[in-house]
Amino acid sequence: MSHEQKQAQAELAARRGAVAAAMRRRMIAHLSAGGTTDLADDVLGIAASVYTDPVRAELERRELFGQxxxxxxxxxxxxxxxxxxxxxxxxxxxxxxxxxxxxxxxxxxxxxxxxxxxxxxxxxxxxxxxxxxxxxxxxxxxxxxxxxxxxxxxxxxxxxxxxxxxxxxxxxxxxxxxxxxxxCAGPPTLDVAAFLGSFADELRMLGLERAAPVRHSRLAAACNWKLALDTYAEGYHFATLHASTIGRSHYSNIAVFDAFGPHWRIGFPEKALGALVGVPEAHWPPAQFGAVHFLFPNTVLVVGRSGPGALFVRTFRLYPGGTPDTMSCRIDVHALREAGDDTVDHAAFGQDDADSEVTREDYGMAEQIQRNLQHAPPGLRLLLGRNEPALQAGHRHVAAALGVPL
Ligand code: FES
Ligand SMILES: [Fe+2]
The missing domain is CATH 2.102.10.10 (Rieske [2Fe-2S] iron-sulphur domain)
Known part of the structure; x- marks a missing residue:
């Protein structure tokens, strides 16, 4: 690796460190206030039919996934x-x-x-x-x-x-x-930077050029792709649905949320952060980068550490099936190697996400909701709380891209 490349990687690592520190500062402010969270301006109602309507589903396949x-x-x-x-x-x-x-x-x-x-x-x-x-x-x-x-x-x-x-x-x-x-068929060029807008810097900072494949899996579920996607976007359900897994390790209903056009990043505080409440920031240890990123319209990138030193990105790409009540998810785990490290310790990456308890809980819930919504009275509306800002953003941007009401 050249001197310039090393320097570029060090700059990205410094930027990740600064973002991680800023996110942690906001998380600890929420903890210090007794458990507040980033809030949207208002609650948002959405039609239950966004998950069940075949016409909507066809429009999404054509306008989101085809364009x-x-x-x-x-x-x-x-x-x-x-x-x-x-x-x-x-x-x-x-x-x-x-x-x-x-x-x-x-x-x-x-x-x-x-x-x-x-x-x-x-x-x-x-x-x-x-x-x-x-x-x-x-x-x-x-x-x-x-x-x-x-x-x-x-x-x-x-x-x-x-x-x-x-x-x-x-x-x-x-x-x-x-x-x-x-x-779709078309001229070979694609303006990714324009599509990413202000999210480009946040993704570039992750150093995904270094991503080395570790594992790949897939899962299918009997639910709308957006119902499954919604489960990645809020931590309001950690203590209840994931009581024995994430709910043990993370605070429920506390998150720091940042939108970048239709894309977003969210951070959920680990319970270990509670020990820093009341401690002056000068005494805090260096912040470790970890966050959930959403690349509109269908991709979740979870970046974090799995064991000592093993920085990873877990990529979840969700796709609609042939009907509104079917979907599939492709899961890829990549190691983000440090500068000069060409080895990947596969054992450090734990269990396959397609087979984890958290996935079973989330996708099981999404399937249950789908069965319910198939029988919802016409015009029924669901409610997205102020404490679910990433869900609100996701649904607003999907509707805007399709040119339809929520
Ligand atoms: S279809 Fe490909 S060679 Fe005939
Ligand atoms: Fe979940």
Whole structure:
């Protein structure tokens, strides 16, 4: 690692430290006040039908998952030319491939002969490194930039202009260790910085270029994707729903919340912080960075430490299923390695999130609510408290992006 790279990493670490200290100061102020929390201006009512209406669900699939930049993976998923990643959770199967030019390209995973898929992915979406994308049906082959370069029995296609048969591009961009796509055909560029706005600095600070894959899992649930997403956005339920897990380690109904356009960050205080109440700040130990980040519209990035030294990011990407009452979640754990450390201690990352008690509690609750709401009287409204500001923000921004009322 060069001197400049080391210096850049040290600057990011210093910025994380400053943000962690500021968040902790606010948490301790809440604790000192007897257990207050960051509040929205008002309570917010939302229609129960946002979780059950098939027309709303179709609109979300089209306008959110089909139009917005979505996190498709990490740069480390395709480190070298010829590495591919298949992303098909948002609708059309898309293949991201690192070209010979080192740039990540995105194409519909669709042969230009008769439409077959080109790539067979491993369970985590990654594929074996290759020189060409070769169709398993009749063997047409494309280079890593998507150009048609081989047609077996080419006499059968006499007069065809290969230039008109290149793979269909989708917008893709690599941004500070993250791969974004827009899940529809379109010109290849994507302005991620504009999409992230003021959240860009907060994400860049995490140093996600260093994210090394540790684990991957998936889960499916019989609930709307937003009901599952809501469970990540508030700590009001810790003491009740998670009495034996997070409710033991964290304060319930205390959070510090910051919005950055439609994206947000939230911090939930650990009970250990209670020991600092009444202690002058000059005597506090260095603050450790830990927070839940939300990347609109569907991605939760939990950054924290799992055991000594093991800084991680756990990525939860939630997707609607074919009906309003089905969804899936893709979970990825990445280690955020410190400067100069190329090893990852997999044992330090604990239990698979897809299988944890907290996940069972949250997703079980979301499924139960979904069954209830299917039978809700027409026009029934649910209430989001002032103490649930991240939920309010999420639902407001979804409705605004769709151009529909809450
Ligand atoms: S469909 Fe791909 S070569 Fe025929
Ligand atoms: Fe929860």
């Amino acid at each position: 917005l930049p979505l996190l498709a993976g990490y740069a480390h998923d395709i480190p070298a030319p010829g590495d591919c990643l298949v992303f098909e959770d948002a609708g059309p199967p898309i293949v991201l491939v690192r070209g010979a030019d080192g740039i990540a390209h995105g194409f519909l995973d669709m042969c230009r002969h008769r439409g077959a898929r080109l790539v067979q992915a491993l369970p985590d979406g990654r594929c074996h490194r290759r020189q060409h994308l070769t169709c398993p049906f009749h063997g047409w082959s494309y280079d890593l930039q998507g150009r048609l370069v081989g047609v077996p029995g080419s006499a059968g296609f006499d007069g065809m202009d290969a230039g008109t048969r290149q793979l269909v591009s989708v917008p893709v961009a690599e941004w500070h260790g993250l791969l974004f796509v827009r899940a």
